[in-house]
Amino acid sequence: MAASPEIRVTINADPDIVIARQKGRARAIELGFSSGDATLIATAISELARNIVAYAKKGLITLQVVNGSNHQGISVTASDDGPGISDVRQALRDGFSTSGSLGLGLPGVRRLMDEFEITSQPGRGTTVVVKKWRQ
């Protein structure tokens, strides 16, 4: 199989959340993930895209295939040039929210996926990279 190109979904408004998670699910199924795992991945994408709309207004979701030592996985990158997060550790605690929503959803996203990485600079933006490996 040829190397699959990455998929990029621009997030500008709430309908883009649905587009991003549908593309993520389709990609996960193509890569051989179970339907259950594809749902976890789609849910994580939905929350990450929602954070972009809620906090940064616009950003980008990128889906890529990643190869581990003995297995394949999917990586989802959510990036924006929004206000950033001043206290990342606090944002990763359950129940924390600054927008009156159910929370940033980041602790939940971390539980849905196998790997989680966040970099954020106040005033510069936030990038979250999550990965899930195929069983």
Add this chain to the structure above:
Amino acid sequence: MEVPILKQGEYLIATFQAALSDADLNQLRSGLVHQVVKLRSRGVIVDVTAMDVMDSFASRTLREIAHMIRLRGAETVIVGIQPEVAFAMVQLGLTLEDVTTALDLEEGLAYLNEKFKNSH
């Protein structure tokens, strides 16, 4: 995509057709609350069988719908949450506290019928 709301006797049934945007969910919320008032409905069933993902916003909107309808004196039952969706919801930390759920439409109707059995 707008969610159709069907009237069946004293109940309203809203069936999610596909993936819904936030705007669709908001529209469903106000539509259901208005219809409950207009039609003097006693029960509402929201069928989410077709829903691919239940994220924090969808979950919160469903809770709000149930709470608003309860304030009107009617009862809401959410039916058809798929096992995979339920698993993802729990991982994400979402619960539909104090919202009644049932396996499917049939069970939801049975619940409402039981609830209102003695009130006629």
